[in-house]
Amino acid sequence: NAGVTQTPKFRILKIGQSMTLQCAQDMNHNYMYWYRQDPGMGLKLIYYSVGAGITDKGEVPNGYNVSRSTTEDFPLRLELAAPSQTSVYFCASRAEGRANTEAFFGQGTRLTVV
Amino acid sequence: AQKVTQAQTEISVVEKEDVTLDCVYETRDTTYYLFWYKQPPSGELVFLIRRNSFDEQNEISGRYSWNFQKSTSSFNFTITASQVVDSAVYFCAIINNAGNMLTFGGGTRLMVKP
Numbered sequence: 001n002a003g004v005t006q007t008p009k010f011r012i013l014k015i016g017q018s019m020t021l022q023c024a025q026d027m028n029h030n031y032m033y034w035y036r037q038d039p040g041m042g043l044k045l046i047y048y049s050v051g052a053g054i055t056d057k058g059e060v061p062n063g064y065n066v067s068r069s070t071t072e073d074f075p076l077r078l079e080l081a082a083p084s085q086t087s088v089y090f091c092a093s094r095a096e097g098r099a100n101t102e103a104f105f106g107q108g109t110r111l112t113v114v
Numbered sequence: 115a116q117k118v119t120q121a122q123t124e125i126s127v128v129e130k131e132d133v134t135l136d137c138v139y140e141t142r143d144t145t146y147y148l149f150w151y152k153q154p155p156s157g158e159l160v161f162l163i164r165r166n167s168f169d170e171q172n173e174i175s176g177r178y179s180w181n182f183q184k185s186t187s188s189f190n191f192t193i194t195a196s197q198v199v200d201s202a203v204y205f206c207a208i209i210n211n212a213g214n215m216l217t218f219g220g221g222t223r224l225m226v227k228p
Contacts, residue, residue: 031213031214033216035218040223041220041221042120042205042218042219042220042221043205043218044218045215045216045217048214048215048216050214056214088157090159092159092216094213094216101164102149102161102164103149103161103216104161105158105159107157107158108157108158
């Protein structure tokens with residue numbers, strides 16, 4: 001059972017480039033989340049999804065886009081990368097409709113924009 | 115809106131000392147759920163415990179214990195007889211009753227010195 005898988009693990013982007021961070025889970029979880037963690041800081045919610053076809057903004061959505069065409073996948077798109085988007089990105093998933101279940105996290109993607 | 119505050123950004127102790135990590139939360143929901151996660155130097159997020167808002171019973175798991183006090187909106191975490199392997203960043207988090215918004219505190223970096 002793989003859990004939550006994020007790819008790539010590391011990436012260096014030049015300013016203005018675009019990329020997609022991939023996230024897949026095999027636990028049939030409906031709820032999925034994207035967070036960013038700046039150095040020495042906590043996790044800030046970028047976007048979340050409560051099911052296929054449904055996404056919503058979190059605390060820091062500017063500069064990002066998401067889609068949720070399947071239950072398993074929740075890719076995060078960066079358009080026109082900026083140095084301020086240098087961060088570690090975590091994807092997480094939770095079981096549907098049960099608020100007391102914990103979130104399972106991927107290993108993270110370390111992104112550097114230069 | 116909900117919020118989690120971890121006022122202690124860094125704590126340093128000597129091995130075998132007891133240490134308490136503070137967590138204070140804000141929410142308008144009457145039903146909510148609280149979590150603690152550990153982030154070791156390797157970077158992954160490890161689930162430690164969850165607590166329902168209607169269950170104020172404290173919990174002990176080995177050297178770890180949690181004190182939930184609804185009256186003060188606090189969910190503190192104590193490590194007894196700390197060990198070097200406890201060195202990590204610890205995050206407190208809250209999820210709303212609808213189960214969609216999972217909000218993290220800023221984290222407390224614990225350094226346990228031999």
